[in-house]
Amino acid sequence: MHNLSLAAVAAAALTAGTLLGVPGKAAADTPESVAQDIAAFQGYFKERFPEVALEEYNDGVNVLPQYAERRENWVLLMEFPPYEEHVEKGREEWSTPFANGKTFDDCAKDWPPANVYPVYVAESDDLRTIVGDINACLEANGEEPLKNVNNGKMARLVIAYKERFNGEPVNVDVSHPGAVKWYEKGKEFYWTKRGQLNFSCADCHVHSAGQSVRGDVLSAGLGHTTGFPVYRTKWALGGKPLGTIHRRYGGCNRQVRASSFSSQGPEYKALELYEAVMNTGIPLKVPSQRQ
Numbered sequence: 204m205h206n207l208s209l210a211a212v213a214a215a216a217l218t219a220g221t222l223l224g225v226p227g228k229a230a231a232d233t234p235e236s237v238a239q240d241i242a243a244f245q246g247y248f249k250e251r252f253p254e255v256a257l258e259e260y261n262d263g264v265n266v267l268p269q270y271a272e273r274r275e276n277w278v279l280l281m282e283f284p285p286y287e288e289h290v291e292k293g294r295e296e297w298s299t300p301f302a303n304g305k306t307f308d309d310c311a312k313d314w315p316p317a318n319v320y321p322v323y324v325a326e327s328d329d330l331r332t333i334v335g336d337i338n339a340c341l342e343a344n345g346e347e348p349l350k351n352v353n354n355g356k357m358a359r360l361v362i363a364y365k366e367r368f369n370g371e372p373v374n375v376d377v378s379h380p381g382a383v384k385w386y387e388k389g390k391e392f393y394w395t396k397r398g399q400l401n402f403s404c405a406d407c408h409v410h411s412a413g414q415s416v417r418g419d420v421l422s423a424g425l426g427h428t429t430g431f432p433v434y435r436t437k438w439a440l441g442g443k444p445l446g447t448i449h450r451r452y453g454g455c456n457r458q459v460r461a462s463s464f465s466s467q468g469p470e471y472k473a474l475e476l477y478e479a480v481m482n483t484g485i486p487l488k489v490p491s492q493r494q
């Protein structure tokens with residue numbers, strides 16, 4: 204039942220420009236309606252791609268039947284994953300002491316596990332991301348925070364933390380009313396059309412998942428946050444192979460000729476929360492390889 208109505212709404216969004224993505228959502232969300240949204244979103248993909256198990260969605264577009272022909276390349280590439288050297292470098296950077304002799308582990312021993320991020324903080328009504336926590340750790344130890352939060356060293360450090368939780372299913376807590384507000388904001392962003400081409404995230408990654416756009420097969424929105432940061436062949440050609448999830452959001456916004464928002468700003472943090480909540484139950488797989 205959920206599946207059909209979600210599909211119907213996605214179709215309606217496509218034709219009528221409606222922005223609400225999830226069935227029957229005139230009223231504000233509650234933890235119960237969030238649970239229904241998860242069931243509807245995951246149910247939609249289950250019906251659409253019955254051959255793909257929920258846990259497999261952390262392999263992104265590679266799991267879709269429409270990608271089967273290219274999958275072989277990816278499988279071969281994974282025998283000697285090009286991200287290995289970056290992962291190793293990140294581990295070294297992670298354990299290199301700061302000027303005061305401490306390391307990231309002195310901060311991270313108090314962090315939540317990676318599979319529960321983004322984490323809502325009631326006192327500041329804000330979301331904690333791993334990127335934000337890494338920079339907060341640097342500052343707390345008298346080091347300069349990293350300005351580039353999209354690729355390079357930041358991406359390597361996020362990988363160094365997240366890889367410890369590979370296999371752990373995403374499980375973000377949105378029980379606090381303040382967290383639900385952030386969730387609503389992310390959901391609205393996801394289902395709102397924008398840019399000169401007038402596309403929402405859902406138009407491409409829900410409604411059109413599996414179809415081709417300019418030579419790319421569109422991944423399912425399900426699983427989106429679980430492999431990030433990723434190593435992307437296309438990005439490697441430009442000399443910056445790694446990217447955080449917010450780097451990817453910026454790229455997707457620009458594809459539809461919409462302006463992108465700042466990485467680690469409220470819009471993308473809310474979007475990350477919404478996508479992560481939709482991924483409830485999918486194991487982390489960091490880093491991942493993408494075309």
Ligand code: HEC
Pocket residue numbers: 262263264393402403404405406407408416419420421422423426427428430433448451452455456458459474493
């Ligand atoms: C015009 C279609 C289009 C729109 C609209 C779009 N994307 Fe994408 N997106 C792509 C393409 C193409 C790719 C690369 C292939 C793939 O993995 O889907 C991609 C990839 C991604 C990925 C990487 C998936 C992975 O596992 O590597 C994420 C995450 C993502 N998009 C999120 C979003 C979000 C959030 C929005 C809305 C702000 C959005 N996209 C809007 C076309 C689009």
